[in-house]
Amino acid sequence: MNMDKKVIIEEVDQEELSNYSSMIEKLFAAIFKAAAVSKADKEKVFGKLNEEIKGKPFKVAIIGQAGVGKSSTLNSVFGLNLPTSDIEEGTTEIIEKIFPMGDGFNLSIYDMPGLLQSRKKDKVYEEMYKDILPTCDVIIYIIKANTRNVGDDCKILKEVVLPICNETAIKDNLIIAVNKVDTIGETIDPDDPELMWDGISNKPTQKLFDCILKKRIDIFEKLISENLVLLDSPTALKPDQVVFYSAVYNYNLGEFLKVVTKAGKRGWIWTGVRGLDLYRNNNK
Amino acid sequence: MTQSELEEYNRLTSEQKDFYNMAKRMHPEWSHRQCHTYAVICSQDPFGDGNGGDLSPMEVFRVMIRQADIYMETNFPNIYPQVKETFRNVYNYVKSAVSTTWDTIVNFFKNL
Numbered sequence: 001m002n003m004d005k006k007v008i009i010e011e012v013d014q015e016e017l018s019n020y021s022s023m024i025e026k027l028f029a030a031i032f033k034a035a036a037v038s039k040a041d042k043e044k045v046f047g048k049l050n051e052e053i054k055g056k057p058f059k060v061a062i063i064g065q066a067g068v069g070k071s072s073t074l075n076s077v078f079g080l081n082l083p084t085s086d087i088e089e090g091t092t093e094i095i096e097k098i099f100p101m102g103d104g105f106n107l108s109i110y111d112m113p114g115l116l117q118s119r120k121k122d123k124v125y126e127e128m129y130k131d132i133l134p135t136c137d138v139i140i141y142i143i144k145a146n147t148r149n150v151g152d153d154c155k156i157l158k159e160v161v162l163p164i165c166n167e168t169a170i171k172d173n174l175i176i177a178v179n180k181v182d183t184i185g186e187t188i189d190p191d192d193p194e195l196m197w198d199g200i201s202n203k204p205t206q207k208l209f210d211c212i213l214k215k216r217i218d219i220f221e222k223l224i225s226e227n228l229v230l231l232d233s234p235t236a237l238k239p240d241q242v243v244f245y246s247a248v249y250n251y252n253l254g255e256f257l258k259v260v261t262k263a264g265k266r267g268w269i270w271t272g273v274r275g276l277d278l279y280r281n282n283n284k
Numbered sequence: 285m286t287q288s289e290l291e292e293y294n295r296l297t298s299e300q301k302d303f304y305n306m307a308k309r310m311h312p313e314w315s316h317r318q319c320h321t322y323a324v325i326c327s328q329d330p331f332g333d334g335n336g337g338d339l340s341p342m343e344v345f346r347v348m349i350r351q352a353d354i355y356m357e358t359n360f361p362n363i364y365p366q367v368k369e370t371f372r373n374v375y376n377y378v379k380s381a382v383s384t385t386w387d388t389i390v391n392f393f394k395n396l
Contacts, residue, residue, distance in 0.1 A: 023345075023348075024348075024352065027349065027352060027374075028352070030374075031367050031370045031371060031374060032367065034370045035366050035367045035369070035370040036366075037363065037366055037367060041360075041363045041366075044360070044363070045356070045360055045363065048359060048360075209331075212331075213330075216330060217325070217326060220322070220325050221310075221322065224314075224318050224321050224322055224325075225311065225314075225318070227318070229321065230317050230318065230321050231317065231320060231321045231324060232317070233317065239321065239324065239325050239328075244330060244331075252330075252331055252338075252339075254338055254339025254340070254341070254343070254344060255330070255331070255339050257339075257344050258339060258343065258344050258347050261344060261347045261348050261351060262347060262351065265355075265358075267351065268347075268348050268351030268352060268355070271344060271347075271348045271351075272348050272352070275344075276341060276344055276345060276348065279341055279344065280341045283338070283341065
């Protein structure tokens with residue numbers, strides 16, 4: 001873009017901008033002013049935006065086997081402060097936790113029970129999944145990066161989660177989140193210091209990074225084999241709905257936030273109201 | 285391969301063609317769509333520059349603007365034509381500033 005085109009945005013009244021608290025509202029106010037949108041139209045859009053932000057909570061369902069790091073993911077991505085043992089494994093009920101995020105915006109978290117426990121339990125849980133998942137703005141399925149076998153996760157995704165998402169046209173809301181990339185080296189050689197996390201620079205050593213890249217391809221190979229991830233498919237996830245990260249080391253969380261932003265119809269609402277501020281503050 | 289699959293294959297870079305052929309050797313049963321996806325994924329840089337694993341907030345902001353643009357187009361088709369060009373200008377401005385610091389956004393709003 002020609003930088004001079006900024007001039008059209010410079011017309012926005014600073015005082016008017018200060019009436020809007022979130023980045024989304026500021027952005028829309030600036031654009032509407034620059035485009036000389038009528039007061040009536042502005043009110044119409046802001047009315048609906050207000051409804052999106054304050055009228056209903058931003059709903060997140062979190063799914064994963066025991067020990068995948070559900071709490072640490074919620075803490076690092078959504079700025080919560082849950083004890084890591086807060087999410088009870090083997091629970092028979094789904095708990096919705098609402099977190100007021102300020103200015104009337106609420107975050108709602110559904111901790112979904114893990115599947116593949118027993119046939120009887122799974123049947124009950126599947127019904128819960130059918131009830132809850134279609135109401136969620138973002139569905140995060142967490143896989144542990146250091147797992148030797150992603151077969152169980154693929155089975156749950158293929159037989160339960162993705163079919164529900166496809167049947168209810170919310171496939172774009174689903175994210176496969178591969179956590180604990182920092183621990184991949186431990187499964188290769190737990191005594192090799194070059195395969196350990198570099199705590200000083202808070203990033204993987206080069207040797208560990210190479211292992212992370214290889215593991216990423218291995219996991220994708222499995223997801224592709226099961227037709228869970230494919231380009232240009234009406235029923236599979238897109239590759240950019242999969243993110244590799246470490247919640248405990250805040251590693252690659254920007255990519256995670258980007259995936260949330262793109263998720264479904266309302267992912268960007270989270271980013272614009274709270275997520276980007278959180279990410280920016282964590283990176284200061 | 286069908287004609288359209290062949291065209292898609294030909295659009296791959298030479299590196300991606302190598303990955304595609306490797307996928308076909310490892311998994312002869314895979315469809316073109318599977319091999320194509322594998323080739324594209326293998327050629328991506330998933331962690332930004334180097335191994336830092338850090339994405340510029342500007343990059344996230346840019347994606348957010350794009351989604352806001354889609355939201356306007358979907359929910360307010362009658363108003364959208366008025367703001368379409370401005371959305372594009374803001375998007376391009378932020379895209380051009382992706383490599384700079386967060387201050388760019390702060391200044392962007394301050395200078396409105």
